Amino acid sequence: MSFYKSHAPQHREHTRELKLPELEGMKALREEAQIPSRQWQEEVRRGKEFGLECVDSIEDKSEISCFQRGELPHWSGINTFLKTPYLEDVRKVGEYDVAFVGVPFDIGTTYRAGTRFGPQGIRRISSLYTTYNFELGVDLRESLKMCDVGDIFCPANITKSHDQITKGVAHILSQGTRPMIMGGDHSIGFPCARGVAQAIEGKLGIIHLDRHIDTQEKDMDEIMHTCPWFHATNIPNCPPTNLVQVGIGGWQVPRPGVKKGRERGSTVLTIQDIERIGIDKTIEIALEVAWKGASAVYLSFDVDSVDAGFVPGTGWPEPGGFLPREALAILKGVAKEGIAAMEAVEVSPPYDISDITALVAVRAMVDVLASMTKHGRIGGKLH
Numbered sequence: 001m002s003f004y005k006s007h008a009p010q011h012r013e014h015t016r017e018l019k020l021p022e023l024e025g026m027k028a029l030r031e032e033a034q035i036p037s038r039q040w041q042e043e044v045r046r047g048k049e050f051g052l053e054c055v056d057s058i059e060d061k062s063e064i065s066c067f068q069r070g071e072l073p074h075w076s077g078i079n080t081f082l083k084t085p086y087l088e089d090v091r092k093v094g095e096y097d098v099a100f101v102g103v104p105f106d107i108g109t110t111y112r113a114g115t116r117f118g119p120q121g122i123r124r125i126s127s128l129y130t131t132y133n134f135e136l137g138v139d140l141r142e143s144l145k146m147c148d149v150g151d152i153f154c155p156a157n158i159t160k161s162h163d164q165i166t167k168g169v170a171h172i173l174s175q176g177t178r179p180m181i182m183g184g185d186h187s188i189g190f191p192c193a194r195g196v197a198q199a200i201e202g203k204l205g206i207i208h209l210d211r212h213i214d215t216q217e218k219d220m221d222e223i224m225h226t227c228p229w230f231h232a233t234n235i236p237n238c239p240p241t242n243l244v245q246v247g248i249g250g251w252q253v254p255r256p257g258v259k260k261g262r263e264r265g266s267t268v269l270t271i272q273d274i275e276r277i278g279i280d281k282t283i284e285i286a287l288e289v290a291w292k293g294a295s296a297v298y299l300s301f302d303v304d305s306v307d308a309g310f311v312p313g314t315g316w317p318e319p320g321g322f323l324p325r326e327a328l329a330i331l332k333g334v335a336k337e338g339i340a341a342m343e344a345v346e347v348s349p350p351y352d353i354s355d356i357t358a359l360v361a362v363r364a365m366v367d368v369l370a371s372m373t374k375h376g377r378i379g380g381k382l383h
Contacts, residue, residue: 024135031137039141039382043070071130079123080148081182082131082140082366087147094175097144097381098369101168101181102151105161106348108187108225112315114348119151119182121313121349121358129362138370145381158222162191169195173341178378180365183345185315186214186302189228193298196341197235202295205242206232207286207334209327210302211318213248213268215257225315225346228300230260240264244289246282246330247271247305250318271320279326283333296340301331301364303346303357311360313352324360328367335368338377342368 044063048054051067058064068077080086081100093099102119109115131141140146152168154161169192172179181192189208197204208214208229215233219226233240243266261268267289274282290297306327308317322330344361352358372378 028134028137032132032134035132035137035139036142043141046070074127077127079127081123081126081180081362082129082146083127084146084148087149090149090171093147093149093172093177095145095381096147096177097379098146098178098180099172100146100148100365101172101179103154103165103181103184103188103192103343104151105154105165105184105188106315107156107161108158108185108223108227109315110219110224110226112348112351113185114313114350115183115185115315115346116154117349118184118345118347118358118361121347121352121355122182122344122361123148125355125358126362128359129366133366133370136367136370136374138373140366140369140373143373143379143382144369158187158224162187162194162223165191166195166198169341170198173199178339179341180369181341181343182361182365183343183347186210186212186225186300186345187223187228188345189214189300189343190223190231192341192343193228193232193238193300194235196296196298197238200237200296200340202237203242203293204235204238204340205290205292205294205297206238206244206300207290207297207339208243208245208300208302209247209305209322209330210245210300211247211250211252211304211321212302212316213245213253213257213261215260215264215266216254217256217260219254226254226257229266230257233264233266240266242290242292242294243267244286245269246286247274247322247327250320252316252318271322274326279329279333283330286330286334287337290334291337297334297338299331299334299339299342299368301327301342301344301361303344303360303364306360311357313348313350313355313357314346315348315351316346324363327360328363331364332367332371335371336375336377338372338375339368
């Protein structure tokens with residue numbers, strides 16, 4: 001077998017210097033060595049204490065207990081978000097930097113339902129992930145004190161559920177903890193923003209990624225998932241001029257919502273706008289609009305902002321949206337300045353395939369947290 005001896009004659013004997021250290025991947029390899037592992041070691045220790053030592057026949061006992069009490073194995077265990085600790089007593093939520101909270105609500109849908117199962121689906125596939133991101137060089141476990149507070153109790157009534165959601169979000173944020181909200185249909189954007197607005201001093205800006213404008217006053221005489229931002233921007237400290245909507249377009253943008261957006265002076269960018277001006281300029285515009293005169297910003301990510309081919313498990317899929325990496329780049333770009341809270345909405349597991357839509361929501365949430373961590377916008381409660 002000598003045929004390979006004629007391969008790559010210009011490369012096999014060269015003496016040119018390889019400039020690999022300039023690559024992001026090579027930088028990430030070096031930076032990982034600087035990340036501590038104290039919290040991981042503590043998780044393993046607790047696992048062995050509470051879950052008993054493993055059997056003698058297991059040779060490498062360093063990370064294995066008898067009963068699972070942590071991240072490993074990824075395919076099993078009780079699925080909180082990222083397998084973070086479940087906080088049963090929400091009165092203690094102020095002890096944490098981040099609280100993941102589910103909002104299993106979908107009676108605001110106007111076509112396909114199923115987003116009441118969104119928090120379950122998001123939590124389930126979140127077990128696929130570790131807490132470390134290679135490119136960003138961030139390990140959330142080592143940087144943030146995180147918990148999962150479970151779901152807000154949403155009764156079968158839009159107004160009552162919205163009131164519950166507002167109270168839950170306001171409680172978390174008023175304790176100095178970042179709510180990371182798993183929807184649920186997009187009608188929850190109104191009560192979530194209302195909860196944030198109640199818990200802050202000054203104005204609230206909103207950055208909204210979606211294919212749909214969601215600014216109708218009512219839909220079928222109710223506040224549905226086509227209506228959150230009309231009502232959110234009626235809140236005294238949440239003006240429509242601080243609402244920026246990114247990715248809007250297609251054949252599912254109701255004209256009553258367009259009329260309200262025009263009348264109120266909110267800012268709208270289409271996918272074509274973003275293609276023309278680029279991701280960096282899009283981030284700049286979003287930050288300039290949302291933060292102008294504001295004290296805090298709320299981030300709303302609708303998974304249907306991503307092209308329908310990537311997110312089949314949603315109620316109103318629309319072709320022509322973002323590539324996942326484009327949406328993630330925008331989310332990370334706006335998060336680097338800090339956000340008060342975030343929602344990931346419209347994941348409908350009954351329509352999903354292999355949990356890929358739920359995984360987009362998970363990725364959006366952890367990327368936002370990692371970006372804030374990297375830029376010093378969150379953290380400080382780990383002891």
